[in-house]
Amino acid sequence: MFTIRLVTERYAPNQTVLMRWAPNWTVDRGGVYTDGAWTFELDEQQFPNGLEFKFVLAPGRWMAGGNIVLRPDQLTDRDFAETDVDFPHVEALITEHGSIPQRFFIRNLDPVHEYDVLVVGSGMGGGLLATHLARAGADVLLLEAGSYLFPTHVGNLPRRLHIGRFDKHVWSLWPDFKVVNYRNAAGSEYDGGQGFNLGGRSVFWGGLIPRQAAWELGAWPAPVREYLLGGGYDAAERALNATLPAESGYQAETRELLQKTIVGYAAADAPVAVQYRGATSLAIPAGLFSTADLIMEDRLLDDPGYRPPTVNLNVAVWSVLTDPANPARVTGVRGWDTLAGKVREFRGRTVVLSAGTLESAKIALQSGLTDPNGRIGRGITDHTIRFRHFTLPPGSVGASDSDSAKVVLRHPDAVPGTHAFDIVVEFGADFNQGRYVDPASLADERAQRADWMLCELVFMSYAELREGNAVRLTGGPGDPVEVSVAPVPPADRDRAEADQIAATLFAALGAQPVLGEDGLGLQTAKLGNVAHEVGTLRMAGDGTGVVDADLKFLAYDNLYACDNSVFPTSPAANPSLTLAALALRLTGTLR
Numbered sequence: 001m002f003t004i005r006l007v008t009e010r011y012a013p014n015q016t017v018l019m020r021w022a023p024n025w026t027v028d029r030g031g032v033y034t035d036g037a038w039t040f041e042l043d044e045q046q047f048p049n050g051l052e053f054k055f056v057l058a059p060g061r062w063m064a065g066g067n068i069v070l071r072p073d074q075l076t077d078r079d080f081a082e083t084d085v086d087f088p089h090v091e092a093l094i095t096e097h098g099s100i101p102q103r104f105f106i107r108n109l110d111p112v113h114e115y116d117v118l119v120v121g122s123g124m125g126g127g128l129l130a131t132h133l134a135r136a137g138a139d140v141l142l143l144e145a146g147s148y149l150f151p152t153h154v155g156n157l158p159r160r161l162h163i164g165r166f167d168k169h170v171w172s173l174w175p176d177f178k179v180v181n182y183r184n185a186a187g188s189e190y191d192g193g194q195g196f197n198l199g200g201r202s203v204f205w206g207g208l209i210p211r212q213a214a215w216e217l218g219a220w221p222a223p224v225r226e227y228l229l230g231g232g233y234d235a236a237e238r239a240l241n242a243t244l245p246a247e248s249g250y251q252a253e254t255r256e257l258l259q260k261t262i263v264g265y266a267a268a269d270a271p272v273a274v275q276y277r278g279a280t281s282l283a284i285p286a287g288l289f290s291t292a293d294l295i296m297e298d299r300l301l302d303d304p305g306y307r308p309p310t311v312n313l314n315v316a317v318w319s320v321l322t323d324p325a326n327p328a329r330v331t332g333v334r335g336w337d338t339l340a341g342k343v344r345e346f347r348g349r350t351v352v353l354s355a356g357t358l359e360s361a362k363i364a365l366q367s368g369l370t371d372p373n374g375r376i377g378r379g380i381t382d383h384t385i386r387f388r389h390f391t392l393p394p395g396s397v398g399a400s401d402s403d404s405a406k407v408v409l410r411h412p413d414a415v416p417g418t419h420a421f422d423i424v425v426e427f428g429a430d431f432n433q434g435r436y437v438d439p440a441s442l443a444d445e446r447a448q449r450a451d452w453m454l455c456e457l458v459f460m461s462y463a464e465l466r467e468g469n470a471v472r473l474t475g476g477p478g479d480p481v482e483v484s485v486a487p488v489p490p491a492d493r494d495r496a497e498a499d500q501i502a503a504t505l506f507a508a509l510g511a512q513p514v515l516g517e518d519g520l521g522l523q524t525a526k527l528g529n530v531a532h533e534v535g536t537l538r539m540a541g542d543g544t545g546v547v548d549a550d551l552k553f554l555a556y557d558n559l560y561a562c563d564n565s566v567f568p569t570s571p572a573a574n575p576s577l578t579l580a581a582l583a584l585r586l587t588g589t590l591r
């Protein structure tokens with residue numbers, strides 16, 4: 001016998017390190033944690049040709065780098081240090097079950113209980129829908145593939161501050177936790193990611209919630225358009241806690257400056273999903289909205305008359321189940337319990353897919369749903385975003401050493417193809433919508449940058465769905481989907497106009513490039529970078545989509561979708577306010 005030890009305090013005691021080895025890499029070999037090390041007792045006779053292995057952090061995080069190979073004559077007791085073994089964070093969905101979910105998110109694994117509504121995914125669409133349905137009296141089960149990661153938006157947490165460097169802190173933790181659960185087909189340019197966790201990507205988003213203008217909604221079903229413009233957006237803003245901060249002189253001055261400089265466009269204070277003012281004089285504002293906040297607050301609500309949604313974390317839904325006697329009726333879902341490592345089924349009178357543009361399409365494809373127009377997974381599109389970070393030296397037009405401002409500009413005569421973009425300008429982009437920053441760190445930051453102000457200019461263009469783009473299955477439910485996503489470039493005239501606006505603005509302000517960045521020309525963001533991709537389960541009012549104007553799948557009586565996948569165009573406006581309004585509308589349909 002010989003002993004292999006991984007000496008570690010970091011991965012002990014509430015995590016489990018396993019070994020897996022060649023040739024069958026799928027079998028877990030457990031060890032024991034003793035004396036500061038994960039210890040594996042092995043029999044050299046089992047490895048006549050030596051041992052090729054890896055450490056794995058249960059349930060599925062493989063150590064990075066190559067395999068560890070031991071020749072037969074090296075099968076003797078040996079220690080590996082923590083520095084030898086890195087378990088990368090971002091490769092896969094994290095499965096954990098700490099004391100908070102054990103206390104507050106007790107799962108109901110009963111396969112017989114028939115809920116009024118099963119909602120798949122707790123992000124922006126699903127989290128809002130599940131909560132509002134429960135408030136309307138429905139018995140709701142919310143199934144979430146990920147774990148309890150953060151109880152609130154990351155902008156409400158202690159902030160990451162890169163001293164002296166450009167830093168959009170509001171979403172600065174996104175790269176640490178985003179999961180890449182797809183692969184690009186040849187030539188595809190998608191670079192997005194999933195937030196597999198309670199609250200989905202609503203925990204990481206930027207909180208900007210412009211409405212779509214009437215021209216952007218031209219290709220949307222008329223009842224949806226009328227609902228959005230006729231009160232739906234008002235309701236969604238309330239649901240996202242949007243309140244404006246008290247008007248600051250600096251915000252007003254910046255708005256006026258931009259109004260004057262960007263001729264022909266209407267400047268307005270940027271609407272954000274941030275509660276600046278407490279509901280009562282005694283309440284602390286909730287800060288940036290996320291559905292993790294919403295769901296957690298519901299769990300803590302002590303109201304005998306209210307039954308919050310049951311939340312089953314760590315259940316990745318694979319497919320929808322249909323009634324063999326009536327193929328137009330769904331009866332529930334099947335999925336994988338990542339904690340127990342087993343297949344589970346849940347029953348519901350209605351099922352709603354809210355797993356996001358990629359994952360909802362994946363579930364629909366895996367379910368082999370009847371799709372009269374052959375459009376499931378087709379048309380995935382992310383609008384073009386062009387941007388430039390810039391700096392304002394102290395004393396330049398519009399600069400401040402202590403304040404920040406955020407403004408949206410739109411052309412009053414915009415139509416698809418002409419002025420078809422929203423402009424967002426942030427002055428002091430690293431301090432907008434932010435939580436407390438430690439005064440000592442702030443002083444250090446200011447000193448390092450000699451009070452130069454960090455700013456951002458963004459153009460977000462309207463796009464029709466690109467028919468050649470698609471999401472496809474590559475194998476079983478555990479395999480990533482393949483995506484083909486090509487950009488939809490803005491019209492040449494719009495592109496030239498954006499370049500001109502940027503040049504005029506930068507000249508008027510005396511803007512300077514960010515140190516280490518390349519000049520002041522507009523850059524094009526990678527597709528999917530801020531999760532605006534839409535369209536895999538598009539809605540249509542005339543029977544040509546995947547879902548109808550009520551978000552119901554055409555060939556089913558009780559199957560719906562409620563996430564960005566249902567958008568029939570990729571708007572200039574960021575998508576979340578519209579999605580929130582759709583979730584509220586669907587609540588009305590289903591309750």
Ligand SMILES: Cc1cc2nc3c(=O)[nH]c(=O)nc-3n(C[C@H](O)[C@H](O)[C@H](O)COP(=O)(O)OP(=O)(O)OC[C@H]3O[C@@H](n4cnc5c(N)ncnc54)[C@H](O)[C@@H]3O)c2cc1C
Binds near residue numbers: 201202354359360531
């Ligand atoms: C850095 C960043 C900045 C952004 N800024 C803005 C902004 O300023 N304004 C704006 O409007 N939008 C912004 N967004 C986009 C916004 O976050 C998304 O539009 C929104 O979260 C999409 O909601 P969704 O419900 O479609 O998907 P998600 O919020 O991603 O929710 C999907 C949920 O489904 C779960 N899930 C997936 N597969 C399964 C499965 N098989 N079984 C069970 N559960 C599953 C996921 O874990 C997740 O919880 C930003 C996004 C990012 C990443």
